Amino acid sequence: MTVPFVAKCHRRVTLLAILLSFTLTSCEIFRPATTTSAPARRPATVARSKYKTVDTQTYQRQYASEVIRLARTYTGTPYRSGGNTKDGIDCSGLLCSVFNSIGLEMPRISWQQSEVGYEVEVNQIRPGDLLFFVPEHSKSGYVSHAGIVTEIKGRQDIRFIHASSSRGVREDNLFTNYFKGRFVKAVRPF
Incomplete structure (x- = not known):
């Protein structure tokens, strides 16, 4: 029924x-409302983060060179999508592993990493800054690749370390045709 x-x-x-x-x-x-006494107070607990909070000057003075040094220890590491160890690593895993290992929080995904800190113009790029790229030459889209600036050799020679999907972790020049056409922005992380 x-x-x-x-x-x-x-x-x-x-x-x-x-x-x-x-x-x-x-x-x-x-x-x-009741007339009973107030409940016993619990002791206040303070959540302590394992990450440090730094400003731009402190990052540049104390951490940027360490970030670069650590990133270079991954040179030659094969590319592995989703990887974050020296057995295999991808571009966002490289950034995440390096920053987190020295106590500076960095998200795991490249588009999230591109939102950390603040954007700088190409002529303001310094070692330790982050570079972000889109997948297709001269097209807008989502950030899909990231690297860490290692040195500035000249106006047309900005070196950065990244995890190349075909060649593993290596350093390249931002101004090569391949990267120049896919470049989205540079970010100072702190």
Whole structure:
């Protein structure tokens, strides 16, 4: 035997009323005031992050050279999508591993990394800055590749380290035709 439509609706409305009543009475503001003593206070706990907070000057002075040094220890590491060890690593894994190993928080995904810090013009790029690229030459799109600036040799020679999908971790010049056409932005991470 089937339950008529009205009976089904009535059951749903009743169930919703019970749930709403329970929800409202479980909130502090809807509970009746009592004259009992206040509940015992729990000791305050402070969440401590394992990551350091630094400003731009501190990053440039104390951390940028260490980021570059650590990134270069991965030179020759084969590319592995999703990898973040010296057995195999991808571009965002390289950034994440290097920064996190010295206590500076860095997201794992390249487009998220591109949102850390603030954008700088090409003529303002310094060692330790981050570079981001799109997959197709001269086309806009999502950030899909990242690297760390290692040295500035001249106006047309900005070297960066990255995990190439075909050649593993290596250093290249931003101004090669391949990278220049895919470049999106440079970011100072702190």
